[in-house]
Amino acid sequence: MIRIEGLGKTYRVEGREVSALDGIDLEIAKGEIFGIIGRSGAGKSTLLRSLNLLERPSSGRVLIDGKDITGFDRQRLHALRQRIGMIFQHFNLLNAKTVAANIDWPLRCTSSLTAAQRAERVAELLALVGLSEHAGKYPAQLSGGQKQRVGIARALASRPQLLLCDEATSALDPETTQSILRLLLDINRRLGLTIVLITHEMQVIRTLCDRVAVIDGGRIVESGKVADVFLHPRHPVTRSMVAQDDPLTAAMLDPAHAFAQDKLRGTLVRLTYVGDITYQPVLSDIMAASTVRFTILQGEVSSIKELPFGQLLLELEGSDEDVRRVFAELDRHHIHHEVLQ
Numbered sequence: 001m002i003r004i005e006g007l008g009k010t011y012r013v014e015g016r017e018v019s020a021l022d023g024i025d026l027e028i029a030k031g032e033i034f035g036i037i038g039r040s041g042a043g044k045s046t047l048l049r050s051l052n053l054l055e056r057p058s059s060g061r062v063l064i065d066g067k068d069i070t071g072f073d074r075q076r077l078h079a080l081r082q083r084i085g086m087i088f089q090h091f092n093l094l095n096a097k098t099v100a101a102n103i104d105w106p107l108r109c110t111s112s113l114t115a116a117q118r119a120e121r122v123a124e125l126l127a128l129v130g131l132s133e134h135a136g137k138y139p140a141q142l143s144g145g146q147k148q149r150v151g152i153a154r155a156l157a158s159r160p161q162l163l164l165c166d167e168a169t170s171a172l173d174p175e176t177t178q179s180i181l182r183l184l185l186d187i188n189r190r191l192g193l194t195i196v197l198i199t200h201e202m203q204v205i206r207t208l209c210d211r212v213a214v215i216d217g218g219r220i221v222e223s224g225k226v227a228d229v230f231l232h233p234r235h236p237v238t239r240s241m242v243a244q245d246d247p248l249t250a251a252m253l254d255p256a257h258a259f260a261q262d263k264l265r266g267t268l269v270r271l272t273y274v275g276d277i278t279y280q281p282v283l284s285d286i287m288a289a290s291t292v293r294f295t296i297l298q299g300e301v302s303s304i305k306e307l308p309f310g311q312l313l314l315e316l317e318g319s320d321e322d323v324r325r326v327f328a329e330l331d332r333h334h335i336h337h338e339v340l341q
């Protein structure tokens with residue numbers, strides 16, 4: 001659906017050139033939830049805003065459904081923006097208008113619907129985001145989570161195919177964040193809407209996204225399925241973002257900090273696995289058929305979106321030959337192993 005090719009953006013600040021994006025290549029499929037994560041100043045907002053040309057790239061192309069939008073004239077851009085909704089960290093609501101009027105606003109400005117048809121659409125959207133009882137309130141009377149629900153309803157008013165989320169939960173507490181993420185997931189499933197979001201929180205990516213790209217210094221430094229990137233982060237920025245989100249993974253990625261090294265007798269191995277195998281006694285079977293003994297030093301069973309995963313830090317004691325056989329059995333069962341020491 002979206003193809004970004006060699007995208008670059010340079011800002012001119014006081015006669016100096018600041019490079020915000022440098023040679024970005026990405027593909028985002030229809031119906032997927034794609035996350036872009038990075039530290040402050042990495043280029044996330046510039047990249048997201050290039051998708052609806054709120055930011056004009058300096059080089060490269062953005063293709064949506066095969067059409068290069070960077071060459072669109074005003075009229076085509078106007079039509080494109082109606083197919084792309086956007087929500088913001090600070091909600092950007094019209095404070096002097098009620099919830100219903102905020103949601104009605106884009107319809108009033110751009111659609112050819114009658115007042116009655118618009119009212120019907122607003123009622124539908126209010127129900128979708130769970131705010132039917134708050135239609136007559138003003139933004140100042142709402143909680144942060146409710147304000148973001150209004151933002152989502154407003155973004156969906158013109159039935160877009162693509163929703164851009166700019167740090168949509170960064171201003172919310174953890175519980176409200178979860179409820180907004182659940183709403184976005186529900187909307188993605190019910191409406192088949194493609195969602196592209198930017199965040200600096202790995203937790204948001206883990207909960208919501210199918211795939212992720214890590215951006216640093218205006219370049220994509222790592223990308224892939226969320227489970228792969230989360231469980232096997234390669235770039236230092238990715239490792240640090242995973243570590244901030246999940247201390248257990250951090251400890252397993254860098255076990256030197258996790259426990260007393262002088263107590264180690266055998267081979268230190270990190271196992272990772274995803275999917276149904278998480279709930280099967282495969283490890284028990286493999287070890288029961290071997291003379292190799294194991295000690296669990298650390299472990300975690302959790303989920304990424306709805307995909308269960310496990311990771312274990314084990315010390316294996318046995319002959320090299322027997323340990324190799326255990327590794328071969330792990331491979332056979334798609335349990336990834338990584339010898340750490």
Ligand SMILES: Nc1ncnc2c1ncn2[C@@H]1O[C@H](COP(=O)(O)OP(=O)(O)OP(=O)(O)O)[C@@H](O)[C@H]1O
Pocket residue numbers: 011012013018019020038039040041042043044045046047200
């Ligand atoms: N309008 C602008 N004029 C000049 N420089 C800009 C402008 N917008 C962004 N930049 C610079 O471009 C780089 C990328 O900024 P961008 O806002 O895209 O990063 P970000 O990852 O979204 O950061 P944050 O998480 O802090 O919002 C930064 O160095 C920033 O200072």
